Amino acid sequence: PWDDFRSLLDAHKGQIKRCEKLPQLKRYLQEFGYTSWEEFTPDFDNQTEAAIKLYQSNFGLNATGTLDERTITQMMKPRCGAADVVDGISAMARRRSNSSSSRFLDGARGTVRGGRGPGLGVRHYSFFPNSPKWESRQLLTYAIDASAPAVTGIAAADLSALFADAFASWAAVVPINFTEIPSFALADIRIIFAHGEHGDGRPFDGILGVLGHGFSPEDGRLHFDAAETWALDVSSSSSRSAVDLKSVAIHEIGHILGLGHSALESAVMYPNIGAREVKLELHSDDIEGAQMLYGANPNYD
Ligand SMILES: [Zn+2]
Ligand SMILES: [Zn+2]
Structure with missing residues (x-):
């Protein structure tokens, strides 16, 4: 587009x-x-x-x-539909931590900002304004819309396994578990694949361009552009515009948890991802951001 x-x-x-x-x-x-x-x-x-x-x-x-x-x-480049600048605050601006404490109040912007990154003390992760998160929750449920297999051409069991893996990436680093439930209406996180305008004022735009978007806590809407050639495994897809679904899912789940965009290209929360690009590993920047909100999973080291 x-x-x-x-x-x-x-x-x-x-x-x-x-x-x-x-x-x-x-x-x-x-x-x-x-x-x-x-x-x-x-x-x-x-x-x-x-x-x-x-x-x-x-x-x-x-x-x-x-x-x-x-x-x-x-x-x-193809990218996530979530904004880089929210309420006039550019969350992506490169910032150096200037506090010795792990959290500090950024008076100019009135929001609590993250702590030191590794080494140089530069961090890139960001949150939504006022740092919303899922409060006091150890378990979040999710449901995949029943039309997803028909829309994507990916079998329901494969979609379930893919999203289970994507959620597990985050569950490994923060003390939250995710479980799929059949009821779309009852789920905390609701996954759909939709074309064009789909009821939230953030219309999708056809092949490539915007790939998907995830809403900030505790909204739970997790949307993917149905026009994409979504791939379970891009290496076995012949399409030049194939998009790796799990990579995009991991990014959008980051938004669902409360992370904004990161300026670090190797971070999962970087806004863009190329066609056929695969990015499945959380970067330490992603992990630190998530742990600022929720603390570390006790099993994470
Ligand atoms: Zn995004
Ligand atoms: Zn949407």
Whole structure:
């Protein structure tokens, strides 16, 4: 859905030429929280430049405000539909812990922020505003919508096993267990595969582009774009646009637990994942973020 961004290569503020595809790029920046417009004009104005600079700094690119090759390439990669900037707070901004305690109050933003990462004291994980989490819960239930096997072409038993593994990745590091139940209505976490607009104001966009989204605690909605070629095992799929379902599921479950996006490319909570890319191992950054919210699983070492 974002292939047209290529035509914006080298666009920058103040240029005389109006950019035909700029409204699309503005919608993109708005969708992921970078700014908001009342209308999407083709004018490359100050607001556009500021939003692009914030995007660039989140993704470790030169924050020039110009739509250079690397920026365009990054923007076109498939990604999670959850925003990078929530309520004007860029959770992804690289931050250095400046406190000796493991938690500190970030007065400027009024939210409790995470502690030191390993080594340099740089952490990349983030939370939603006010750090919501599942309070006092050791067990969360989940259900997979009955239409999922037909929509994905993946057998129900394989989907069950895949999601069990994805939840188990997180259960290994925090003191929460997850169990599948048959009742969609009663489950804490409800998994669907949906096309386009599906009732939450965050429509899916067809092949690649946005792959899925998970809502912050204690909402429990866990949604995947039914238009994707979801693969149980990308190595046995011949499709160039195959998407590894378990990798995306692990990321979205991170949101369900309360994690925001991480600026660290090797973290599971990094916003983008390529077609055919597999990322199944939680990074220490993901683990530290989850453990800030819930504490460590006593069996985790
Ligand atoms: Zn995400
Ligand atoms: Zn949704």
